[in-house]
Amino acid sequence: IAALLLASLAAVAAPGWQTDLEKALKQSKKEKKPVLIEFTGSDWCPPCIMMQKNVFSKKDFITKASENFILVELDFPRGDPDLKKKNEPHAKKYKIEGFPTVILLDENQKEFDRFFASKYPSVEKFLAHLDDAVKKKGLE
Numbered sequence: 750i751a752a753l754l755l756a757s758l759a760a761v762a763a764p765g766w767q768t769d770l771e772k773a774l775k776q777s778k779k780e781k782k783p784v785l786i787e788f789t790g791s792d793w794c795p796p797c798i799m800m801q802k803n804v805f806s807k808k809d810f811i812t813k814a815s816e817n818f819i820l821v822e823l824d825f826p827r828g829d830p831d832l833k834k835k836n837e838p839h840a841k842k843y844k845i846e847g848f849p850t851v852i853l854l855d856e857n858q859k860e861f862d863r864f865f866a867s868k869y870p871s872v873e874k875f876l877a878h879l880d881d882a883v884k885k886k887g888l889e
Contacts, residue, residue: 785852786823786852789825790849796849
């Protein structure tokens with residue numbers, strides 16, 4: 750039962766995060782807002798777990814990041830093979846080589862930044878990097 754409970758918890762993104770990339774991409778085009786995709790291994794990847802705890806689940810982060818991005822979590826948990834399988838085509842499409850990887854896409858689905866999330870292990874550092882990426886892209 751504990752494994753089932755963990756698997757069902759892993760399948761649910763934190764409030765403010767979406768788990769359907771196709772839906773988020775349509776919303777992005779409609780709202781002319783970039784997408785932040787986090788590729789994570791929520792139940793096995795120590796840096797992913799740390800980022801979830803210290804950054805991605807924080808209300809400050811979600812509130813601020815949501816102003817400029819549509820937030821999408823694509824999880825690859827060992828405890829939920831179905832979810833992992835569902836997200837696998839996205840990992841292949843974007844050639845994900847490690848976790849936690851973050852990709853920023855503009856409203857035309859063009860990638861304008863890619864980095865390991867754990868490089869920015871606090872809300873402040875992560876938001877500062879997002880601001881820099883948006884400025885470089887000229888999306889302000």
